[in-house]
Amino acid sequence: MQPSVDQLAPQFLVPGLRFAEGNGGLVKAIVHTDRCDGEIYLHGSHITHFQPHNQLPVLWMSQKSEFAEGKAIRGGVPICFPWFGANAADPTAPGHGYARIRTWNLLATEINDDGDVALTLGITIGNFELTYTATFGRSLGMSLSVTLSDQSSEAVSFEEALHTYLAIEDIHQVVIEGLESAAYIDKVDGMKQKPATDESIRFNGECDRVYLNTTETCTLRDLALARSIQISKTNSLCTVVWNPWINKSAAMPDFGDHEWQSMACIETANTAPLQPTLNPGDSHVMTAVVSLFP
């Protein structure tokens, strides 16, 4: 159940932050600091906007996105948890897990000495306690903490991703660097595991790859916009690169038929076969920082 704007404001307002009813009547926090504008919905703890001043938006959002309880927002940064993609044991379970389709609780807000605004949200999913801190400054910082309750009777594995949709000018004029030496699972070729290519990534068709055992920073060079977006990360062993191209985007009702040309996902993740396992009471923290270099 969503809290109202009036319920949130007295406890959580800090300079540079306000609350509003967003699309679909869902509550969002709006950040406006000396350095950037941003937005995050309580629904999915979903960042939908990050834009350093005097720059174009860094995150891509679909014009066709749904905004409704129980539905995933298309674009921004969905949080995938506790599984990634389809649920292997239950094909009827929601793709990419529950975290992106449930309302999170706002736990804390702050403005730090640099004037950056941080929001921390939390949710319980099964025996897992999740907290997520989004920090809006010169860069966008994201930190996802997962704790397995000490009520759990055994160790449990999970998958997670910060499924970051980047706004680009033209998919044909984009290069991704940083994954040259990583082997990958090719999801558009029957999940085959393929060796490292030693080459940066350029797109010329549907791309859906889970790069394995890589902790590297990735740089997306947007040649048409003459800018670069960098994603650095910690405690993440996988990076997923995705663009649905023509047919897959046409088949998605919440994705405009031509929008594939203006987005690319670089996802900070821990997915099979490298999913983390927690013992009861233990925690795991995965972080990502998205920076724009104009």
Ligand SMILES: O=P(O)(O)OC[C@H]1O[C@@H](O)[C@H](O)[C@@H](O)[C@@H]1O
């Ligand atoms: O449509 P969804 O559930 O948001 O997923 C979008 C894409 O997300 C990517 O992370 C997956 O690797 C793709 O296989 C998937 O198609």
